[in-house]
Amino acid sequence: MSGILKDLYEGNINPYAEMKIALDEYALELREMTKTEENFIKKLDENMQNEFYKILERWISLYPLELREAYIKGYKLGVKTMAEVYK
Structure with a gap:
C-alpha cells in the first residue's frame, strides 16, 4: 500500500494540526470576538x-x-x- 494512503487510512495525516499560522490568527480573532460577545450579552x-x-x-x-x-x-x-x- 502506498505510504500516503496507509497514513491517511491510519489517521496519521492531520492537516488541521499543521495549521499553526491560521490557528494563531484564529486565536486572536476568537479573543476579540469573545470580548465583543461579552459586551453585547451585558446589554441583554x-x-x-x-x-x-x-x-x-x-x-x-x-x-x-x-x-x-x-x-x-x-x-x-x-x-x-x-x-x-x-x-
Whole structure:
C-alpha cells in the first residue's frame, strides 16, 4: 500500500494540526470576538440572553456540516488536479 494512503487510512495525516499560522490568527480573532460577545450579552436581559444563546447554538451546529462539504470539495479538486497532470 502506498505510504500516503496507509497514513491517511491510519489517521496519521492531520492537516488541521499543521495549521499553526491560521490557528494563531484564529486565536486572536476568537479573543476579540469573545470580548465583543461579552459586551453585547451585558446589554441583554436574561430572556434575551437565553434566546441569543439558542440562536448561537443553531449556527454552531451548522458549522461541522459546512466544513465537511468544504473538505469533500477540496479533496475532489485535488484529485481532479492530479488526474489532469497525467493526461
